[in-house]
Amino acid sequence: MKNNYLVIIFVLTFFLTLQNIPTLKAQQYDIYTGLGAVPSSQTWYICSKQETNYINYVMKVVDTDQLPTQNFGTNVQGNHPLQYPGILGLLTYATNFTGIQLFIDPQAKFSIYWSDLSCFDFPALECNREKNPPFDAKTIICLGVSNPQDTDQKFVLSISFVYGIPPPPLLTVPPKQTNTSSIVPSTSNPTPTNDVPDNPPYFYATNNGLSIIMSNINNIGLLLIIFVILLSTIFILNNN
Helix, strand or coil: CHHHHHHHHHHHHHHHHHHCHHHHHHHHCCEEEEEEEECCCCEEEEECCCCECCCEEEEEEECCCCCCCCCCCEEECCCCCCCCCCCCCEEEEEEEHHHHHHHCCCCCCCEEECHHHCEEEEEECEEEEECCCCCCCCECEEEEEECCCCCCEEEEEEEECCCCCCCCCCCCCCCCCCCCCCCCCCCCCCCCCCCCCCCCCEEECCCCHHHHHHHHHHHHHHHHHHHHHHHHHHHHHHHC
16 A cells, blocks of 8 residues: 555656646747848837746848748837937847837836847847846746838847857848848937837836746745645655
8 A cells, every 4th residue: 555655646746747848848949040020110029938037149130132030029019119310220128028018018108128138229230148147036038129210120130048058040141132231330420319209218127026926936836846745745654
């Protein structure tokens, strides 16, 4: 009888471990690379599959006729980014899931972002950022790419949400056959204009309190499962 109870405990532990395998696989493959396109005054964004504490990305504006990678990120209208006459490039905002939802909500009056992980001051033709060391707590991390230009823009992006795994090499795309000089940066005065829709203020976020709470809840749940298994084992052994 004692051996039967031990077998039951072993089976339960096995299934609890098996339940976590999809998450482990998702973390392993939570890296992306491709060609994106974002219309004028719109935002493209991508988020991690599950909670993480790491982001590492490389973005580069390209001028190509190649079609964007299918199922690579999402385009939304959202809040219109400020325009910067004479400065070509895109704006990037690294934030959490709440921040990206506020960012793409035209009715939102504020949002948040991590300034040290974003290229937000002025449009950039290239941007690469990494959170190293990772955040203390885990959350859904997102990257938004906004287009302040009056024409559609394309970019190649490689991004990793898995600590220890760098982004894959950027996708190589053929240059556009005409107007290949359109992405040459200008040295004009970088003062933004005021005749554009207001976009929400963006606040630098050093920590995400909600993600810390959720992370603690997840840890407590795991400890409770282990505690219950140990109590069950002790109870069964004492009764035998």
